[in-house]
Amino acid sequence: MAIPTRSLAATAAAVFICAAGPGHAQVFDAGMPPGWQCTGNCGTAPEDGDITLAPGGGAQYGWVSTNGGAAGVRLPGIGVPGDSHSGSTLRSHLFTAQASDVLQFQFNYVTTDGGDFSDYAWVRLLHADGTQAALLATARTAPGGGAVPGFGMPAGAATLDPPYSNVEGITPTWSPLGGDSGECYVEPCGQTGWITADYAIAATGQYMLEFGVVNWVDPSADTGLAFDAISLDGVPLAPIPEPGRLGMLAAGVLVLELMRRWRRRGA
Known part of the structure; x- marks a missing residue:
C-alpha cells in the first residue's frame, strides 16, 4: 500500500x-535547559536590579545563590566542611569536547558579604564521573576589594578578561539574593561585572560544567553567581x-x- x-x-x-x-x-532564554542539575537554589533571570545581561548572551542568564542554598555544598580543598554553611551548584548536561576546543563563558560575582569570612564562588570543568578536570575560575572578596581570582583560593585555569576584578558598589540589588538584596553586611560588597573566561580543553572526552557558590560560616549576607554566553568553539554546548x-x-x-x-x- x-x-x-x-x-x-x-x-x-x-x-x-x-x-x-x-x-x-544551553539556552537560558527558554529557562533552565533540559539535563542541567541543580543542588540548592538555581534559576534563570532577565536583566534584574543591578545585574545586566551578559555581553554576547541572551535575554536571560543562569544563576546560583546562597539564598535558599543546601547544606554541605563546598568546593573541595577550601576550608573544612563545617565552614560551609550552605550553597548551591548547577551542573550542565554532559557534552563531548575535543582536545584544544575552546570553552568560553561569561560570569558575574555578586555579594553582600566582603568581610573576613566572605563567601566564594567557582566554575569547574568536570569529567563524566563528576571528578574535577579543571578549576576554571574562582571569586571571593579580599579586604582590599579584589574578588576575581578568589582571595585565598587556588588559581583558575581559564584565561580571564579582565584578568583581575574588584567588586563595584556597596549595595547590590538582585532578586536571587532574597532578603539581602540591597544590603551590605561588611564592605566591600557589590558585583564584579561580567567577566569573559576562555579555556582550551586539554583532552578529548565527555564533560560537564559546574557553577557553584557557598555562604561561608554563617547563613547571613548572601552571595550569587550569574553566567551566560556559554559556547564550545563558538557554538552552544550540545x-x-x-x-x-x-x-x-x-x-x-x-x-x-x-x-x-x-x-x-x-x-
Missing part, C-alpha cells in the same frame, strides 16, 4: 523535531543524545528513505 508523500513528510518532520528539540544546547533519542533520529532517517523509494516507484 502506497503511503501518501504528505503523510510521510509530516511524520519525518515530527520525528526530527522531537529528536532535535531538546538537543539545542548534549550527548540519549539512546532513545538516537532511535527516534534513526526512525526519521528510515521514513525519509521510504519516501524517496515511494517517489521513485511512482515516477
